[in-house]
Amino acid sequence: MEPIMDKAVKILSKYPLCCTCLGRLFAGLGRGIGNRLRGKSIKALLTMLADAAIREGDQSAYEVVKILARSGWGPAQQIAAAQGLEYEKKDCILCLNKLTDENIENIAKKAAEAALRYEFKTFLVGAKIPRFIKIIEENLFSEYSLTYAESISKDIDREVGKKLEEYLGREVDFNYPELLVIVDIFTGHVETRPSPLFIKGRYLKHEAGIPQTPWLCRNCWGAGCPKCDFKGREYDHSVSEFISMPAVKLSGAIDYVFHAAGREDLDAFVEGEGRPFIVELREPRRRVIDFEEYSKLVDRYSSGKVEVKDLSYASRSEVRLLKTYLEKARKKYLAVVTFESPINDSVIKELETYFTNRVIEQQTPTRVLSRRADKIRRKNVYRLSVNKIDNYTLSFEILADAGLYIKELIHGDSGRTRPSVSNFVGTSPKEIKLTVLEIREDRLQST
Ligand SMILES: [Zn+2]
Numbered sequence: 001m002e003p004i005m006d007k008a009v010k011i012l013s014k015y016p017l018c019c020t021c022l023g024r025l026f027a028g029l030g031r032g033i034g035n036r037l038r039g040k041s042i043k044a045l046l047t048m049l050a051d052a053a054i055r056e057g058d059q060s061a062y063e064v065v066k067i068l069a070r071s072g073w074g075p076a077q078q079i080a081a082a083q084g085l086e087y088e089k090k091d092c093i094l095c096l097n098k099l100t101d102e103n104i105e106n107i108a109k110k111a112a113e114a115a116l117r118y119e120f121k122t123f124l125v126g127a128k129i130p131r132f133i134k135i136i137e138e139n140l141f142s143e144y145s146l147t148y149a150e151s152i153s154k155d156i157d158r159e160v161g162k163k164l165e166e167y168l169g170r171e172v173d174f175n176y177p178e179l180l181v182i183v184d185i186f187t188g189h190v191e192t193r194p195s196p197l198f199i200k201g202r203y204l205k206h207e208a209g210i211p212q213t214p215w216l217c218r219n220c221w222g223a224g225c226p227k228c229d230f231k232g233r234e235y236d237h238s239v240s241e242f243i244s245m246p247a248v249k250l251s252g253a254i255d256y257v258f259h260a261a262g263r264e265d266l267d268a269f270v271e272g273e274g275r276p277f278i279v280e281l282r283e284p285r286r287r288v289i290d291f292e293e294y295s296k297l298v299d300r301y302s303s304g305k306v307e308v309k310d311l312s313y314a315s316r317s318e319v320r321l322l323k324t325y326l327e328k329a330r331k332k333y334l335a336v337v338t339f340e341s342p343i344n345d346s347v348i349k350e351l352e353t354y355f356t357n358r359v360i361e362q363q364t365p366t367r368v369l370s371r372r373a374d375k376i377r378r379k380n381v382y383r384l385s386v387n388k389i390d391n392y393t394l395s396f397e398i399l400a401d402a403g404l405y406i407k408e409l410i411h412g413d414s415g416r417t418r419p420s421v422s423n424f425v426g427t428s429p430k431e432i433k434l435t436v437l438e439i440r441e442d443r444l445q446s447t
């Protein structure tokens with residue numbers, strides 16, 4: 001390896017650098033020194049070597065003195081003045097002379113002030129660096145094969161991070177920080193971004209006619225028109241809003257995203273175990289939620305139509321799980337069906353046997369064809385038990401793969417779902433009341 005001193009002179013002759021930025025080019029060498037001291041040491045030794053050479057009459061050392069003086073190094077400027085050497089003072093090309101203790105302290109103070117508007121236990125600092133400086137840095141690193149160099153952003157992250165830990169009494173977390181602090185030492189600008197807060201639970205829906213997510217008016221798509229009474233939507237409320245708005249209020253978030261394991265029909269109920277959901281709260285000011293208060297708020301806000309339970313905090317990875325989870329999940333439904341003609345008692349027993357562990361071939365239902373691709377799905381019904389309510393009305397408890405359209409399983413969708421209950425009993429349903437009873441947590445559980 002080329003000696004550090006030779007390399008430093010070559011670099012400084014082309015790129016004026018302050019002590020910190022010069023030292024950072026050798027950051028991997030020696031522990032517990034710090035980049036500024038590294039740079040200072042190099043410049044101090046170069047000054048001493050040049051001074052000795054000049055005293056011995058070696059005029060070539062003037063060049064080194066000028067290079068050092070140009071980069072703002074005081075001791076070299078003194079020699080230059082004594083020797084009558086001329087040079088043009090230049091700002092550090094990497095930090096524009098901004099990387100000073102004072103600037104680091106000031107921006108850390110500003111960041112601490114901004115951070116304290118939020119509730120958080122851990123944080124992480126991210127430095128914003130102008131693009132042109134990153135390019136200069138990349139060129140410098142490769143031009144001189146600086147394998148021990150550290151980037152300026154890493155340097156700022158660490159230095160501001162240390163100060164912030166001191167001011168806030170809280171710790172840096174590289175993996176899951178609750179608050180991201182973005183500092184721009186070049187403009188003095190500070191930005192704070194709280195990471196999202198995730199709350200998971202299960203919801204019950206006690207009333208029909210509420211879509212899971214808001215449905216925009218199909219005429220104006222949200223703009224508002226006479227058809228929708230200028231509301232821009234088909235239904236006033238949605239499950240996602242009933243659940244999310246109280247969480248937004250409690251956390252002081254600016255926005256939310258509602259995630260659920262699948263969705264039920266507009267007019268289906270959700271009872272029993274409930275449907276798993278996660279509310280993602282964007283930029284929350286508060287991260288400690290009183291779950292009891294939250295569930296009461298949902299109850300009040302929805303006038304008892306929607307209920308949340310089994311509440312706890314969740315992570316981003318659980319959102320992904322929630323989405324894949326449904327693929328293999330099984331669901332239990334309660335369907336109360338009134339048929340056109342009376343059902344013979346003997347058929348009821350046969351129904352149960354026939355539909356237990358039965359594969360259903362289901363072509364995309366006509367009612368969702370506008371939104372879903374037309375294809376055939378094969379789903380299982382694991383168990384179907386029937387209770388007779390009267391001669392026309394049966395109540396079905398159905399355990400099936402998630403993704404099987406239950407109403408179509410019953411009415412057959414003009415032969416698009418095969419086999420179907422309607423086909424089996426030989427009469428069509430007049431009315432189907434559907435409730436989701438349970439969504440199984442354990443996807444491997446056998447029944
Ligand atoms: Zn610098």
Ligand SMILES: [Zn+2]
Binds near residue numbers: 217222230
């Ligand atoms: Zn409209």
